[in-house]
Structures are given as structure tokens and as C-alpha cells.
Amino acid sequence: MKLQTATRLGLYAVLELARDPDRTLSAADLAERFGVSNHHLAKVLGTLSTAGFVRGGRGASGGYRFIGNRKRTTLMDIVALFEPAPGQRAKEPGEDTDIGSALQRVLLEIDEIAEATLRSISLETLLAHL
Amino acid sequence: MAAIRPVQASDLPAISALDARLTGSEKPDYWREMLEAPGRHFLLAETDKGLAGFIAGEIRAWEFGQPPAGWVFAIQIDPKLRLRGVGTELFEALVARFKAEGVTRVRTLVDRKDHLILSFFRAQGMVAGPSLQLDKDLS
Numbered sequence: 001m002k003l004q005t006a007t008r009l010g011l012y013a014v015l016e017l018a019r020d021p022d023r024t025l026s027a028a029d030l031a032e033r034f035g036v037s038n039h040h041l042a043k044v045l046g047t048l049s050t051a052g053f054v055r056g057g058r059g060a061s062g063g064y065r066f067i068g069n070r071k072r073t074t075l076m077d078i079v080a081l082f083e084p085a086p087g088q089r090a091k092e093p094g095e096d097t098d099i100g101s102a103l104q105r106v107l108l109e110i111d112e113i114a115e116a117t118l119r120s121i122s123l124e125t126l127l128a129h130l
Numbered sequence: 131m132a133a134i135r136p137v138q139a140s141d142l143p144a145i146s147a148l149d150a151r152l153t154g155s156e157k158p159d160y161w162r163e164m165l166e167a168p169g170r171h172f173l174l175a176e177t178d179k180g181l182a183g184f185i186a187g188e189i190r191a192w193e194f195g196q197p198p199a200g201w202v203f204a205i206q207i208d209p210k211l212r213l214r215g216v217g218t219e220l221f222e223a224l225v226a227r228f229k230a231e232g233v234t235r236v237r238t239l240v241d242r243k244d245h246l247i248l249s250f251f252r253a254q255g256m257v258a259g260p261s262l263q264l265d266k267d268l269s
Contacts, residue, residue, distance in 0.1 A: 074249070113242060117258070120248035129255055 001114050007082040009036060009044045014053055014078050017066035018123045024063030027056075047081055068123075075126065076118035132175035132182045132216050134223045137165055141174055144181045152206055164203070171227050175207075175216050183207035185220040189233050194261055200228030202238040205247070221254050239263060 003011075012034050017025060031041040045064055048054045053068040094100040137145065142161050150156045164172050164186050174184040185205045191198040202224065207217045225236055237259055240248050 074245075116242035116245070116248060119245045120252045122249060122253070125249070125253045128253075 003079065004082055005036075005040070006044050006047075007079055009034065009041055010048060010078050010082050011075065013041065013044060013064075014048055014066065014068075014073075015123060015126065017054055017064060018068070018070050018073075019127060021066045021070070024057070024065045026063045030064075044082075048078075051081055053078070070124040070127070071122055073123050074119050075121045075123075076115060079118055132177050132211075132219060134173055134175050134219055137172040137174050137184060139165065141181070145174065145184050148181060148184070148208060149204075149206055152209070171224055173220060173223055175220050177211070181208065182211045182216045183220055185217075185224050187224050187228070187236075187238075189228060189231055196237075196261065198233050199235040199237050200225065200231075200233050202236065205250075217250055218254065 013030050016030060016033065017023070027042045027045055028038055030045070031038045034041070045054060045056055049056050049064070053066065053073065054064045055067045056062055056064040092100075095104055139162075142158065142165065146156065146158045146161050149161065164170055167188075170186060170188045172184070172186045175182040183206055185202065187200055187202040187204075189198055189200050193199075193201070202221070205217060205220060207220075228236055236256070238251060238256070240251060242248070
């Protein structure tokens with residue numbers, strides 16, 4: 001399964017912050033840890049903050065901390081912030097043909113299994129099995 | 131903390147009632163058979179207020195070509211007592227019995243839309259197994 005870069009960074013950031021909810025880390029701290037640009041990570045943290053998973057301080061040195069519920073938040077909750085829902089993606093050419101629709105059923109099966117997996121793993125569970 | 135013990139015939143009405151309340155279908159014969167079949171592990175958790183939950187499983191050898199493993203057939207916890215570790219206690223008690231019989235793997239099958247039970251087994255450290263369940267509508 002291929003996740004968009006923003007999704008992976010969102011998962012990395014939220015999991016790193018959820019490891020210790022009392023700890024505050026800046027976008028720069030997190031960017032350095034994952035080897036990505038500050039700018040890219042700041043955008044991701046903005047999305048996580050709007051969704052209520054993290055709270056960030058203002059300014060370049062402002063830190064972020066996890067404010068969600070580790071037991072109740074699943075990997076899918078984070079993925080859904082960055083990836084289009086399966087039903088919302090644009091139709092691809094050829095999907096209306098018999099071959100296209102049979103192929104779509106296979107891809108939907110894969111999506112359903114991936115979603116069930118991501119929805120079944122809470123941040124708490126993943127952090128407990130590092 | 132709940133006490134774990136093997137199910138007895140006198141527990142079956144309460145077990146059947148809890149299951150019917152949670153699944154919407156009454157199946158007393160199924161639970162009687164679960165208790166009577168040789169080799170099954172059928173355990174319950176109880177508090178001073180009565181039945182808190184139950185778990186059932188057995189070791190199956192060469193099922194679907196797989197070497198011996200412990201299979202969890204069913205687990206139900208009273209909704210009022212969830213998130214208090216009762217399910218984990220039952221699971222660990224069943225796994226201890228499987229280990230005592232010499233198996234090193236535990237398996238189960240879960241409805242992929244049942245996120246609650248999927249999350250429970252994930253929290254016990256279970257991951258996708260080596261088999262894929264396949265299904266066909268015969269109607």
C-alpha cells in the first residue's frame with residue numbers, strides 16, 4: 001500500500017507526539033527526526049491541529065503536543081485526513097467497461113481490507129508493539 | 131478484577147442470554163455443543179454481580195493445511211464491563227491453556243467491518259495471519 005507523503009508524515013508526527021503526551025516538540029524537531037523539510041511538516045501539523053489531534057504553539061519555536069485520545073484514535077483517523085475517501089475519488093477512464101468494473105471490484109476489496117486494518121489499530125496499540 | 135473459570139452446564143443460560151443480547155440471535159444448542167465437544171476450552175469471567183464475559187476456543191491441527199494452532203471461536207463481554215481488562219484476562223487465560231498444550235500460535239476469524247473486535251485482537255498483539263478467507267454467494 002502506498003501512502004502519500006503527507007499521510008506518512010502525519011502518522012509519524014502524531015505517533016511521535018503521542019508517545020509522550022506531556023512532551024512538546026517543534027516542527028523543526030520533528031522534521032529533523034524524519035529527515036523532511038520544515039515547511040512540509042508544518043503544513044501536516046496544521047492539518048493535525050485543525051482536526052484536534054495536536055495543539056501547537058505560535059511562532060517558529062512554538063512546540064506541538066498530542067491532545068487526542070491514544071486508545072480511541074486509530075491509524076485510519078489520521079490517514080483519512082490526508083487521503084481521499086475511496087468513494088470520493090474521481091472516476092478513471094475505462095471504469096465503466098466490463099473489465100474496468102470487474103477490476104474496480106478487486107481494487108475495492110483491497111481498499112476494504114486496508115481500511116479495516118488501519119481502523120483496527122489504535123495509536124496505543126501501535127506504540128505498544130514498536 | 132474478574133475471576134476466570136471453566137464454563138459449567140449451569141452457566142449456559144446466562145451465556146446464551148448475553149450472546150443473544152449482543153448478536154440478536156438465540157443459539158442455545160450451539161453453546162451446549164461448545165461445552166460438550168471434547169477438547170474445547172470454554173471459559174467465563176465473573177464478578178460478584180455475575181457473568182462478565184466468556185471466551186471459547188480449541189486447538190486444531192492441519193485445519194486448512196496449517197500446523198496445530200489455538201483457535202478462538204468466540205468472545206463476548208458484557209458492554210457495561212468493557213474497557214476494564216476482562217477481555218484481555220479471558221484471552222490470556224485461553225492462550226495459557228493453548229501454550230500448556232504445546233502450541234505456539236493463536237488464530238481467529240473476524241468480520242472486517244467489526245472494528246471493535248478487530249481492535250481488541252490487535253491490542254492483544256495479533257496481526258494478519260497466513261490465510262485469506264474466501265467466500266461466494268450461492269443464492
